[in-house]
Amino acid sequence: MLTDDHAAWGHTTSTGLGFTTGNVVDAHFAACADAYRTALDLAGLHRGWHVLDAGCGSGTFLPLLAERVGPQGRLSAVDLAPENAALAGRRVRQELPGGGSAPPADVRTGDVLDLPYPDNSFDAVWCANTVQYLDDGELPRALAEFRRVVRPGGVVAVKDLDAALLTLRPGDPFRLTDFFRHAARVPGYAHQLLRTRDLHLWLRRAGLTGVRQQTLLIEHYAPLTPAAAHFYGLATASVARQALDSGLPEQAWAPLLTPEHPAHPLRSPDAYISEGNVVAVGTVPPDSP
Structure with missing residues (x-):
């Protein structure tokens, strides 16, 4: 779960995983709240259900759940x-x-690779912005745990960021794409952020049925809300530091180090930034053990 590159992303919790502190998670939720609500709607949860938020972070989804x-x-x-x-x-x-x-709520410290719950404990698992921290060997283990703790006929819903849809303008529209492709040449966080649109395949391989998937494009354009300007200022600065450390052109990346830099694209009257969020949903089969 913890790869060597996480420290470079900053905003780490006690787990050492990048971009997991409450302040940055809350900032992203504030910037994308409407899209987060739409993503949750795609899970198909029902009133009266017992739902597990697996990898709940600072709990931004819990009031909506x-x-x-x-x-x-x-x-x-x-x-x-x-x-x-x-x-x-x-x-x-x-x-x-x-x-x-x-509703009654129980929040615990625990690992999605070894959930502290008996079999068939829940009607659904909701897992948002968490599988990006699992490598290709850990992701099947987590999905197996989700299937184990959900009753037959229940739902497993996974939402995560698709970094392939990150775009920043004005300027080179492929600047962020090029960074992620460059960083993903070796196993680590960037690779896992580019894996997201294959989630439907991972859910099928985990034995879930009726798998469906939808990708939501989240767009922000000038004038950016204060919440969007704050979060994406942090995020682009983190990417810029890594891009420069890896030898990518200084001219393209140096203005992104500081959100207040006059040449930062987010300060432009034509500012635009987008990201993609994928929601994949499957059903635990009736004959599930």
């Missing part, structure tokens, strides 16, 4: 970083949209 399962449902959540699990436990009680009644 609570809204969908309703007060008669139940929520469980697990995250590898103890500080994130603690934050998530507070969030589900304090931030339910509309001020409604929250």
Whole structure:
């Protein structure tokens, strides 16, 4: 799970995984909140269900999950970083949209590769922005765990970023694509961020049935909201540092190191940045052990 390149991305939790601290996870949610809600809608969750948020991070999805399962449902959540699990436990009680009644919620520290729950514990697993941290050997293990803890006929839904759809303008529209292709030449985080549109294949190989997948293009353009400007300023600075360290042209990347740089594309009146989010959903078969 932890590859050598994570430190370069910054914003690491106690797990050492890049871009997992609550402040940066919350910043991304704030920038893309409407798209996050749309992604969750694709999971097909039902009121009254018991849902596990696997790799819950700081708990940004928990209020939305609570809204969908309703007060008669139940929520469980697990995250590898103890500080994130603690934050998530507070969030589900304090931030339910509309001020409604929250369902019972249990938040724990734990590993998606070895979930601390018995077989058939849940009606569904929701896993968002987490499989990007699993290498090609770990991803099947996590999906096997999701299948194990979901009842036959229940749902496994996985959402993650597709870095192949990252575009920053004005300027070279392939600047971010070229960086990820360059970085993904060796196993690590960049490779895993380019694997996302194959999630439907991984779910099928895990034995899930009725697999469906949809990719959502998230676009931000000038004038950017403060939330979008904040998050993508952080994200592009992280990529720029790595691009320069790996020998990519300074002229293309140096302006991205500082969001306030006058030549940063996000400061342009024609600013545009996009990303892709993939949601893959499958059903645990009736004969599942």
